Amino acid sequence: MLAALTDECARDVTRAGGKGSSLARMAGLGLPVPPGFVVLAEALSSALDEAGARDDLRAALADPALAQAIVGALPPPAIEAAYASLGSGDPAVAVRSSAVAEDSGEASFAGQQETYLHVRGAPSVAARVRDCWASFFSERALFYRAQMGSLDDLEMAVVVQRMIEPDVAGILFTADPVQRRRDQMVVEAVFGLGELAVSGAVTPDNYVIARDGRLKRSRIVEQRAALVGLSAGGTEERTLTPEQGAAPTLGEADLRRLAELGRLLEDHHGAPQDIEWAIAEGVLYVLQSRPVTTL
Numbered sequence: 001m002l003a004a005l006t007d008e009c010a011r012d013v014t015r016a017g018g019k020g021s022s023l024a025r026m027a028g029l030g031l032p033v034p035p036g037f038v039v040l041a042e043a044l045s046s047a048l049d050e051a052g053a054r055d056d057l058r059a060a061l062a063d064p065a066l067a068q069a070i071v072g073a074l075p076p077p078a079i080e081a082a083y084a085s086l087g088s089g090d091p092a093v094a095v096r097s098s099a100v101a102e103d104s105g106e107a108s109f110a111g112q113q114e115t116y117l118h119v120r121g122a123p124s125v126a127a128r129v130r131d132c133w134a135s136f137f138s139e140r141a142l143f144y145r146a147q148m149g150s151l152d153d154l155e156m157a158v159v160v161q162r163m164i165e166p167d168v169a170g171i172l173f174t175a176d177p178v179q180r181r182r183d184q185m186v187v188e189a190v191f192g193l194g195e196l197a198v199s200g201a202v203t204p205d206n207y208v209i210a211r212d213g214r215l216k217r218s219r220i221v222e223q224r225a226a227l228v229g230l231s232a233g234g235t236e237e238r239t240l241t242p243e244q245g246a247a248p249t250l251g252e253a254d255l256r257r258l259a260e261l262g263r264l265l266e267d268h269h270g271a272p273q274d275i276e277w278a279i280a281e282g283v284l285y286v287l288q289s290r291p292v293t294t295l
Contacts, residue, residue, distance in 0.1 A: 002037050003016065003024075003040055005159075016159075022289055033285070039159075044074075044154065044155070094116065094159075095115070124233070168278070170194055171188045172258050172261070174266045174275070177295065180294075185209050187258055188206055193228065201225070204249075206221075209259055213255045274289070274291070
Protein backbone atom coordinates (compact mmCIF):
# COMPACT_ATOMS: atom_id res chain seq x y z
CA MET A 1 0.00 0.00 0.00
CA LEU A 2 3.05 2.20 -0.51
CA ALA A 3 4.50 3.49 -3.78
CA ALA A 4 7.67 5.43 -4.56
CA LEU A 5 7.12 8.70 -6.40
CA THR A 6 8.88 7.08 -9.34
CA ASP A 7 6.34 4.21 -9.50
CA GLU A 8 3.73 4.42 -12.24
CA CYS A 9 0.85 3.73 -9.83
CA ALA A 10 1.78 6.89 -7.89
CA ARG A 11 0.61 8.91 -10.91
CA ASP A 12 -2.96 7.68 -10.35
CA VAL A 13 -4.87 10.42 -8.53
CA THR A 14 -7.42 7.90 -7.23
CA ARG A 15 -4.62 6.13 -5.35
CA ALA A 16 -2.00 8.81 -4.61
CA GLY A 17 -4.28 11.84 -4.25
CA GLY A 18 -3.83 15.19 -5.91
CA LYS A 19 -0.50 16.10 -4.34
CA GLY A 20 1.04 12.64 -4.67
CA SER A 21 0.04 12.10 -8.28
CA SER A 22 1.24 15.58 -9.25
CA LEU A 23 4.65 14.94 -7.70
CA ALA A 24 4.90 11.55 -9.40
CA ARG A 25 4.07 13.02 -12.80
CA MET A 26 6.66 15.76 -12.34
CA ALA A 27 9.25 13.18 -11.32
CA GLY A 28 8.35 11.28 -14.48
CA LEU A 29 9.16 14.41 -16.50
CA GLY A 30 12.65 14.39 -15.05
CA LEU A 31 12.07 17.51 -12.96
CA PRO A 32 14.06 17.95 -9.72
CA VAL A 33 11.49 16.55 -7.26
CA PRO A 34 12.88 15.52 -3.84
CA PRO A 35 12.63 11.71 -3.41
CA GLY A 36 9.76 10.22 -1.47
CA PHE A 37 6.89 7.77 -1.37
CA VAL A 38 3.12 7.77 -1.06
CA VAL A 39 1.01 5.95 1.50
CA LEU A 40 -1.75 5.15 -0.97
CA ALA A 41 -5.40 5.96 -0.32
CA GLU A 42 -6.32 2.30 0.14
CA ALA A 43 -4.11 2.16 3.27
CA LEU A 44 -6.62 4.28 5.20
CA SER A 45 -9.52 2.27 3.80
CA SER A 46 -7.80 -0.98 4.75
CA ALA A 47 -7.00 0.25 8.26
CA LEU A 48 -10.65 1.19 8.78
CA ASP A 49 -11.81 -2.23 7.62
CA GLU A 50 -9.24 -4.10 9.73
CA ALA A 51 -10.37 -2.17 12.80
CA GLY A 52 -14.05 -2.59 11.93
CA ALA A 53 -14.37 1.19 12.16
CA ARG A 54 -15.72 2.19 8.74
CA ASP A 55 -19.38 2.36 9.76
CA ASP A 56 -18.52 4.06 13.04
CA LEU A 57 -16.55 6.71 11.17
CA ARG A 58 -19.35 7.38 8.70
CA ALA A 59 -21.80 7.73 11.59
CA ALA A 60 -19.42 10.18 13.32
CA LEU A 61 -18.97 12.62 10.43
CA ALA A 62 -21.35 15.08 12.12
CA ASP A 63 -18.97 15.15 15.11
CA PRO A 64 -15.45 16.05 13.91
CA ALA A 65 -13.83 15.41 17.30
CA LEU A 66 -15.28 11.89 17.45
CA ALA A 67 -14.37 11.20 13.83
CA GLN A 68 -10.78 12.28 14.44
CA ALA A 69 -10.61 10.16 17.60
CA ILE A 70 -11.72 7.09 15.63
CA VAL A 71 -9.06 7.64 12.98
CA GLY A 72 -6.44 8.52 15.59
CA ALA A 73 -6.96 5.11 17.22
CA LEU A 74 -6.15 3.20 14.00
CA PRO A 75 -2.83 1.33 13.88
CA PRO A 76 -0.17 3.38 12.05
CA PRO A 77 0.96 2.12 8.64
CA ALA A 78 4.15 0.07 8.22
CA ILE A 79 6.47 2.54 6.52
CA GLU A 80 9.85 1.46 7.91
CA ALA A 81 11.39 0.04 4.72
CA ALA A 82 10.17 2.88 2.51
CA TYR A 83 11.41 5.47 5.00
CA ALA A 84 14.83 3.77 5.23
CA SER A 85 15.14 4.04 1.43
CA LEU A 86 15.21 7.84 1.70
CA GLY A 87 18.59 7.95 3.41
CA SER A 88 20.79 6.61 6.18
CA GLY A 89 20.08 7.32 9.80
CA ASP A 90 16.82 9.16 10.40
CA PRO A 91 16.45 11.50 7.39
CA ALA A 92 14.24 14.54 7.84
CA VAL A 93 11.04 14.27 5.83
CA ALA A 94 7.88 16.24 5.14
CA VAL A 95 4.63 14.36 5.72
CA ARG A 96 1.82 15.89 3.66
CA SER A 97 -1.86 15.05 3.25
CA SER A 98 -2.95 14.20 -0.31
CA ALA A 99 -6.71 13.93 -0.69
CA VAL A 100 -8.00 12.11 -3.76
CA ALA A 101 -10.32 15.00 -4.65
CA GLU A 102 -7.81 17.81 -4.02
CA ASP A 103 -6.05 20.24 -6.33
CA SER A 104 -8.37 19.79 -9.29
CA GLY A 105 -9.36 22.62 -11.56
CA GLU A 106 -12.66 22.91 -9.70
CA ALA A 107 -11.43 22.69 -6.12
CA SER A 108 -8.33 23.24 -4.05
CA PHE A 109 -7.94 21.54 -0.68
CA ALA A 110 -4.77 23.53 0.06
CA GLY A 111 -4.57 24.14 3.81
CA GLN A 112 -7.54 21.89 4.60
CA GLN A 113 -5.43 18.99 5.87
CA GLU A 114 -2.18 18.79 7.81
CA THR A 115 1.46 19.02 6.78
CA TYR A 116 4.35 18.14 9.09
CA LEU A 117 7.91 19.29 8.38
CA HIS A 118 11.29 17.89 9.43
CA VAL A 119 9.92 14.69 10.92
CA ARG A 120 12.65 12.20 11.91
CA GLY A 121 12.46 8.50 12.77
CA ALA A 122 10.12 5.81 11.42
CA PRO A 123 7.78 5.76 14.47
CA SER A 124 7.31 9.53 14.28
CA VAL A 125 6.74 9.42 10.52
CA ALA A 126 4.10 6.68 10.90
CA ALA A 127 2.37 8.67 13.64
CA ARG A 128 2.32 11.81 11.48
CA VAL A 129 0.80 9.79 8.61
CA ARG A 130 -2.03 8.83 10.93
CA ASP A 131 -2.35 12.47 12.02
CA CYS A 132 -2.74 13.41 8.33
CA TRP A 133 -5.52 10.83 8.04
CA ALA A 134 -7.24 12.35 11.08
CA SER A 135 -6.94 15.88 9.68
CA PHE A 136 -9.15 14.80 6.78
CA PHE A 137 -11.98 14.73 9.34
CA SER A 138 -11.36 18.05 11.09
CA GLU A 139 -14.23 20.51 11.36
CA ARG A 140 -12.72 22.75 8.70
CA ALA A 141 -12.02 19.91 6.28
CA LEU A 142 -15.48 18.35 6.72
CA PHE A 143 -17.16 21.73 6.19
CA TYR A 144 -15.20 22.33 2.97
CA ARG A 145 -15.89 18.82 1.68
CA ALA A 146 -19.59 19.23 2.45
CA GLN A 147 -19.60 22.45 0.43
CA MET A 148 -17.92 20.59 -2.44
CA GLY A 149 -20.35 17.68 -2.23
CA SER A 150 -17.72 15.11 -1.23
CA LEU A 151 -18.54 14.37 2.42
CA ASP A 152 -18.80 10.61 1.80
CA ASP A 153 -15.23 10.56 0.46
CA LEU A 154 -12.96 8.54 2.76
CA GLU A 155 -10.01 8.43 0.35
CA MET A 156 -6.88 10.07 1.74
CA ALA A 157 -3.30 9.40 0.65
CA VAL A 158 -0.22 10.79 2.38
CA VAL A 159 3.09 11.89 0.80
CA VAL A 160 6.36 11.33 2.67
CA GLN A 161 9.19 13.26 1.02
CA ARG A 162 12.83 13.93 1.83
CA MET A 163 13.28 17.46 3.15
CA ILE A 164 15.64 19.88 1.48
CA GLU A 165 17.17 22.89 3.27
CA PRO A 166 16.15 25.80 1.05
CA ASP A 167 17.89 29.12 1.02
CA VAL A 168 14.76 30.58 -0.60
CA ALA A 169 11.30 29.15 -1.23
CA GLY A 170 7.96 30.36 -2.49
CA ILE A 171 5.13 30.25 -4.98
CA LEU A 172 5.04 30.83 -8.74
CA PHE A 173 1.76 31.65 -10.47
CA THR A 174 2.12 31.15 -14.22
CA ALA A 175 -0.74 33.61 -14.74
CA ASP A 176 -1.37 36.70 -12.64
CA PRO A 177 -4.27 35.62 -10.35
CA VAL A 178 -5.08 39.17 -9.21
CA GLN A 179 -4.93 41.01 -12.53
CA ARG A 180 -6.12 37.84 -14.34
CA ARG A 181 -3.45 38.31 -16.96
CA ARG A 182 -1.93 35.31 -18.71
CA ASP A 183 0.87 37.34 -20.29
CA GLN A 184 2.73 37.68 -16.98
CA MET A 185 3.70 35.53 -14.01
CA VAL A 186 3.85 36.32 -10.30
CA VAL A 187 6.54 35.04 -7.94
CA GLU A 188 6.40 35.24 -4.13
CA ALA A 189 9.57 34.35 -2.20
CA VAL A 190 10.83 34.11 1.39
CA PHE A 191 14.09 33.07 2.99
CA GLY A 192 14.14 29.50 4.35
CA LEU A 193 11.09 27.26 4.23
CA GLY A 194 8.00 28.70 2.58
CA GLU A 195 5.56 28.01 5.40
CA LEU A 196 6.02 31.43 7.04
CA ALA A 197 4.61 33.06 3.92
CA VAL A 198 1.73 30.56 3.76
CA SER A 199 0.81 31.28 7.40
CA GLY A 200 1.09 35.04 6.93
CA ALA A 201 3.83 35.35 9.56
CA VAL A 202 6.17 36.92 6.96
CA THR A 203 5.30 39.06 3.97
CA PRO A 204 7.07 37.61 0.92
CA ASP A 205 8.96 39.50 -1.74
CA ASN A 206 6.75 39.91 -4.80
CA TYR A 207 7.99 39.82 -8.39
CA VAL A 208 5.93 40.31 -11.54
CA ILE A 209 7.73 38.87 -14.55
CA ALA A 210 7.14 38.47 -18.26
CA ARG A 211 6.72 34.94 -19.54
CA ASP A 212 10.39 34.82 -20.52
CA GLY A 213 11.42 35.75 -16.98
CA ARG A 214 12.21 39.44 -17.55
CA LEU A 215 11.46 41.46 -14.43
CA LYS A 216 8.60 43.93 -14.87
CA ARG A 217 8.31 45.15 -11.29
CA SER A 218 9.09 43.99 -7.78
CA ARG A 219 8.27 44.72 -4.15
CA ILE A 220 11.05 43.78 -1.73
CA VAL A 221 9.91 43.51 1.88
CA GLU A 222 12.20 43.28 4.90
CA GLN A 223 11.66 39.80 6.35
CA ARG A 224 12.08 39.49 10.11
CA ALA A 225 12.70 35.72 10.23
CA ALA A 226 13.27 32.54 8.26
CA LEU A 227 11.87 29.11 9.09
CA VAL A 228 14.63 26.49 9.25
CA GLY A 229 14.86 22.81 10.12
CA LEU A 230 16.39 21.49 13.34
CA SER A 231 18.85 18.59 13.39
CA ALA A 232 16.75 16.77 16.00
CA GLY A 233 13.55 17.24 13.98
CA GLY A 234 10.98 20.01 13.78
CA THR A 235 11.50 23.61 12.76
CA GLU A 236 12.18 26.98 14.33
CA GLU A 237 11.98 30.62 13.31
CA ARG A 238 15.45 32.10 13.00
CA THR A 239 15.64 35.87 13.36
CA LEU A 240 17.22 37.72 10.45
CA THR A 241 19.26 40.88 10.85
CA PRO A 242 17.78 43.96 9.15
CA GLU A 243 20.48 43.67 6.48
CA GLN A 244 19.72 39.98 5.85
CA GLY A 245 15.97 40.49 5.83
CA ALA A 246 16.06 43.47 3.47
CA ALA A 247 18.13 41.70 0.81
CA PRO A 248 16.29 40.56 -2.34
CA THR A 249 15.40 36.88 -2.19
CA LEU A 250 15.86 36.32 -5.94
CA GLY A 251 18.08 37.54 -8.75
CA GLU A 252 17.36 37.87 -12.45
CA ALA A 253 18.82 34.43 -13.24
CA ASP A 254 16.54 32.84 -10.62
CA LEU A 255 13.51 34.53 -12.16
CA ARG A 256 14.41 33.24 -15.62
CA ARG A 257 14.74 29.69 -14.26
CA LEU A 258 11.38 29.97 -12.53
CA ALA A 259 9.72 31.25 -15.69
CA GLU A 260 11.15 28.33 -17.67
CA LEU A 261 9.85 25.87 -15.06
CA GLY A 262 6.46 27.57 -15.11
CA ARG A 263 6.14 27.41 -18.89
CA LEU A 264 7.07 23.72 -18.90
CA LEU A 265 4.50 22.79 -16.25
CA GLU A 266 1.78 24.97 -17.75
CA ASP A 267 2.34 23.38 -21.17
CA HIS A 268 2.32 19.90 -19.63
CA HIS A 269 -0.91 20.45 -17.70
CA GLY A 270 -2.60 22.61 -20.31
CA ALA A 271 -3.62 25.27 -17.80
CA PRO A 272 -2.06 28.01 -15.61
CA GLN A 273 -0.33 26.57 -12.56
CA ASP A 274 0.22 27.46 -8.91
CA ILE A 275 3.71 26.03 -8.24
CA GLU A 276 5.52 25.57 -4.94
CA TRP A 277 9.30 25.70 -5.38
CA ALA A 278 12.52 25.95 -3.40
CA ILE A 279 16.16 26.75 -4.13
CA ALA A 280 18.84 24.95 -2.12
CA GLU A 281 22.55 25.38 -2.83
CA GLY A 282 21.72 26.81 -6.24
CA VAL A 283 19.43 23.92 -7.28
CA LEU A 284 15.80 24.73 -8.12
CA TYR A 285 13.37 22.10 -6.80
CA VAL A 286 9.68 21.80 -7.60
CA LEU A 287 7.54 20.79 -4.61
CA GLN A 288 4.02 20.95 -5.99
CA SER A 289 1.99 22.11 -8.98
CA ARG A 290 -1.76 22.57 -9.09
CA PRO A 291 -4.19 24.52 -11.28
CA VAL A 292 -4.80 28.19 -10.55
CA THR A 293 -8.46 28.25 -9.49
CA THR A 294 -9.06 32.02 -9.43
CA LEU A 295 -8.84 32.90 -13.13
